[in-house]
Amino acid sequence: MSMEEVQSTLLQAGEQLSEGSVSARDAWRAVHNTRAIVAAADRGLDKADLWLVTLETVQGHIGTIVHTGSSKLMAVDEKFTAVADDSKNPTVQTVRQQTDIAQGHLDGYTQVAGANIPETLLAVKEDIDFIREHLAAIRTLGAEMLGILSVAERTLQVVSLSAQNAALATRDYLIDIS
Amino acid sequence: MAVEDIRTELGEVVKEYKLIGTILRGSVHRLRVLKHVSGRLESGARSIRPASVDRAAAEMAQEAFRAGEPIGMGAFLLRSVIDPDETDNTNAQSACTFATNAERFMDGTATGDGFKMPEVLSTVARYATEIHEHTDAILGRIEAMNGRMGALQQALGEVASGPVATAERSVLAYRNQL
Numbered sequence: 001m002s003m004e005e006v007q008s009t010l011l012q013a014g015e016q017l018s019e020g021s022v023s024a025r026d027a028w029r030a031v032h033n034t035r036a037i038v039a040a041a042d043r044g045l046d047k048a049d050l051w052l053v054t055l056e057t058v059q060g061h062i063g064t065i066v067h068t069g070s071s072k073l074m075a076v077d078e079k080f081t082a083v084a085d086d087s088k089n090p091t092v093q094t095v096r097q098q099t100d101i102a103q104g105h106l107d108g109y110t111q112v113a114g115a116n117i118p119e120t121l122l123a124v125k126e127d128i129d130f131i132r133e134h135l136a137a138i139r140t141l142g143a144e145m146l147g148i149l150s151v152a153e154r155t156l157q158v159v160s161l162s163a164q165n166a167a168l169a170t171r172d173y174l175i176d177i178s
Numbered sequence: 179m180a181v182e183d184i185r186t187e188l189g190e191v192v193k194e195y196k197l198i199g200t201i202l203r204g205s206v207h208r209l210r211v212l213k214h215v216s217g218r219l220e221s222g223a224r225s226i227r228p229a230s231v232d233r234a235a236a237e238m239a240q241e242a243f244r245a246g247e248p249i250g251m252g253a254f255l256l257r258s259v260i261d262p263d264e265t266d267n268t269n270a271q272s273a274c275t276f277a278t279n280a281e282r283f284m285d286g287t288a289t290g291d292g293f294k295m296p297e298v299l300s301t302v303a304r305y306a307t308e309i310h311e312h313t314d315a316i317l318g319r320i321e322a323m324n325g326r327m328g329a330l331q332q333a334l335g336e337v338a339s340g341p342v343a344t345a346e347r348s349v350l351a352y353r354n355q356l
Binding site: 010013019021023024027031034037048051052054055072084089094098101106115117142145148149152158160163169170 | 179184187188190191194195197198201202204205208209211212215216218219222223225231234235237238240241242244245246247248249250251252253255256258259260267269270272273274275276277279280283284290291293295298299301302305306308309312313315316319320322323326327329330332333334336337340341342344345348349351352355
């Protein structure tokens with residue numbers, strides 16, 4: 001290989017290494033941005049967890065309401081029967097029947113509007129648990145991702161610096177042999 | 179029991195039915211609140227939804243690939259004209275050492291904190307995909323939960339306005355009959 005060819009090759013090598021150094025720096029920035037996005041998603045998770053707690057609380061309240069409604073219906077039925085013992089009276093029959101129907105709906109023995117109230121309420125609780133599990137999985141993945149991204153950040157810094165130093169040393173060598 | 183006493187008792191029973199109706203309608207209102215909270219959760223989940231993380235991970239991988247290409251080429255060109263074991267020139271030796279270091283980090287021969295760069299990139303991409311899948315699962319479940327809450331809302335509303343209201347009216351009618 002002639003001296004000119006060696007010089008030309010070294011010049012190209014220096015340019016490539018210099019370009020690589022800049023690109024590694026860009027990659028470092030991209031990694032840095034990714035970390036910021038993942039960290040922001042983590043803050044979103046905190047908010048989502050709070051909303052879930054609210055959902056669970058209100059779901060619990062509705063469960064209590066349904067249970068209370070059923071108990072009260074039973075109590076009021078007893079109270080009514082105590083004073084309206086004329087079971088042949090059609091109005092009395094209507095009250096008893098409607099109370100039974102309402103209680104059947106609230107206890108889940110019969111469906112209303114195509115829904116079984118206690119089962120649907122339980123399904124909502126399962127929805128909340130499902131969402132919580134998946135949010136937890138996202139949180140774990142996000143934390144691991146942040147760790148790996150910080151490794152990538154550190155490595156790319158080293159790469160950028162090494163490529164830059166290689167480019168500088170190549171140029172110095174070119175001067176040495178010129 | 180005197181008729182007036184029975185009428186008083188039945189008046190109390192009417193109040194009880196009215197209260198049960200109010201309680202059940204209260205749960206319908208709570209479900210409306212719950213759906214609002216679920217809407218907030220959904221928008222929270224969408225903000226976690228890492229479309230942006232996906233994009234950032236892809237950009238990061240592209241940038242790293244861009245950095246790896248010229249660094250590899252630069253190191254290759256250097257080695258084609260310099261044998262670091264044979265040369266006495268320290269600049270030539272440094273150029274080869276730095277270029278090889280950078281190259282080894284980028285192709286995964288050398289590791290940063292035990293992680294190889296290509297593995298880091300594919301792991302980040304995999305995590306981004308997994309997070310995406312979890313978010314999709316959450317959004318799908320929120321939609322199903324909203325449907326269930328709508329059904330509950332309708333069911334509880336119908337119990338309040340149907341059998342409970344009918345029972346209340348019938349007790350009042352019976353009281354008036356006395």
